[in-house]
Amino acid sequence: MRLATLARKLLRNEPALNRTDVFGPRTRCGLSEGPALLLGNQREIGLFETLPEQAMEHRIAMLAESGDFLAVERASPAIREHLTGILGLDGYHEIELGPPPRGGPVSMARRCRENPGVFRQLIAAARNGSHFQLIPHIGTGSTWLLAASVAQEAGVSVDVAAPPPRLTKRVNDKIWFANRVREVLGRDRLPPTFAAFGPAAVAARIAKIARSSERVVVKIPDSSGSLGNVTLDAELVGRLDLSGIRGLVLALLRSRGWPGRFPLLVGVWEGDVVASPSVQLWVPRPERGQPLLEGIFEQRVSGPEGQFVGAVPSRLPASIRSRLADEAVRLALLFQALGWFGRCSF
Numbered sequence: 525m526r527l528a529t530l531a532r533k534l535l536r537n538e539p540a541l542n543r544t545d546v547f548g549p550r551t552r553c554g555l556s557e558g559p560a561l562l563l564g565n566q567r568e569i570g571l572f573e574t575l576p577e578q579a580m581e582h583r584i585a586m587l588a589e590s591g592d593f594l595a596v597e598r599a600s601p602a603i604r605e606h607l608t609g610i611l612g613l614d615g616y617h618e619i620e621l622g623p624p625p626r627g628g629p630v631s632m633a634r635r636c637r638e639n640p641g642v643f644r645q646l647i648a649a650a651r652n653g654s655h656f657q658l659i660p661h662i663g664t665g666s667t668w669l670l671a672a673s674v675a676q677e678a679g680v681s682v683d684v685a686a687p688p689p690r691l692t693k694r695v696n697d698k699i700w701f702a703n704r705v706r707e708v709l710g711r712d713r714l715p716p717t718f719a720a721f722g723p724a725a726v727a728a729r730i731a732k733i734a735r736s737s738e739r740v741v742v743k744i745p746d747s748s749g750s751l752g753n754v755t756l757d758a759e760l761v762g763r764l765d766l767s768g769i770r771g772l773v774l775a776l777l778r779s780r781g782w783p784g785r786f787p788l789l790v791g792v793w794e795g796d797v798v799a800s801p802s803v804q805l806w807v808p809r810p811e812r813g814q815p816l817l818e819g820i821f822e823q824r825v826s827g828p829e830g831q832f833v834g835a836v837p838s839r840l841p842a843s844i845r846s847r848l849a850d851e852a853v854r855l856a857l858l859f860q861a862l863g864w865f866g867r868c869s870f
Contacts (some may be wrong), residue, residue: 527854531709531861544688547668550675553865554683554809558655560595562616565632565655568664569696569748579631584608584661590615591653593646595623595632601713610808631666632719633658637673650678657683662696663866665689665764686709695859695868698789706725708858709851715794717791727770729790734761739793742773744782755793800824801838803852805868807860815868820845 535541544552564584572668577607580604585594591707599620607613619642621635656674659666663686674783675682686692694700699719716733720726726742733740736811737758744752754776761769800823806816821835838845852870859868 547672563660588616592616633666633670715792719787734758741793743789
């Protein structure tokens with residue numbers, strides 16, 4: 525009941541959070557039988573857009589079935605051989621779009637929509653199958669626009685295996701997510717975490733946290749993994765005045781491609797960490813039941829910013845895994861009530 529009340533409050537404050545009707549009556553959250561376009565591109569994640577190569581765009585091919593399409597910027601014969609020859613994934617069609625066009629990065633979904641040859645392929649597959657679906661790495665607005673365009677041109681229903689785009693943006697915002705953790709699980713489930721809305725506020729927060737913690741982290745809220753993390757030793761912070769802290773942090777952020785947007789997240793970077801668990805869930809449409817726990821893993825990270833390098837099944841004590849599962853499902857229930865559909869990882 526408390527989660528439902530919180531969901532209603534959030535939707536009242538942001539009515540567009542769960543809306544997909546703007547993309548037309550034939551387009552909706554879902555997953556069904558029929559041909560699909562898989563989009564593993566990550567260029568719409570903060571800081572990823574300017575990377576010269578999307579090294580992990582082929583991962584989503586693991587979900588491909590015969591007759592599906594996989595869109596990539598650059599084909600990799602070695603990866604293709606691994607997927608087909610070793611894993612037995614065959615029968616899908618690979619669409620190579622080439623490197624990003626000049627003038628700035630463009631999302632893969634938009635490039636599929638604006639490329640006449642590719643778009644005709646998708647329309648033909650949708651008409652032949654009397655249905656179509658998009659399975660993206662992240663369900664941004666450009667993915668939904670592609671779905672709407674296919675639905676309108678082919679005259680068929682198109683499912684998107686992702687949440688509504690506004691909800692996708694919010695849940696992947698570290699500050700918004702931290703606020704939901706506090707509301708659902710309590711303040712003690714987070715290390716001290718704050719939103720800073722300008723350079724002076726960032727410096728002041730860093731200075732204050734450094735007085736009682738060994739390390740401080742500044743995070744770009746919409747980035748992923750370690751790419752948007754800047755960590756600072758409290759000892760270094762203690763030798764600088766606020767102006768020095770501000771200049772140092774802004775320089776480090778800009779060196780990573782930060783476009784200068786606020787707020788930024790400032791918090792404690794925990795020491796003596798014994799594990800970095802990750803809970804994987806599938807969130808169905810509400811009429812299909814509650815979120816499904818798929819597994820609990822321990823992330824392998826390296827370096828001062830905690831770069832992700834892999835994951836293995838968790839070996840934490842059963843009591844801790846049970847608590848992680850319970851808390852993750854509670855969060856997923858809130859997101860389901862807000863309109864989330866698809867996979868979710870905490």
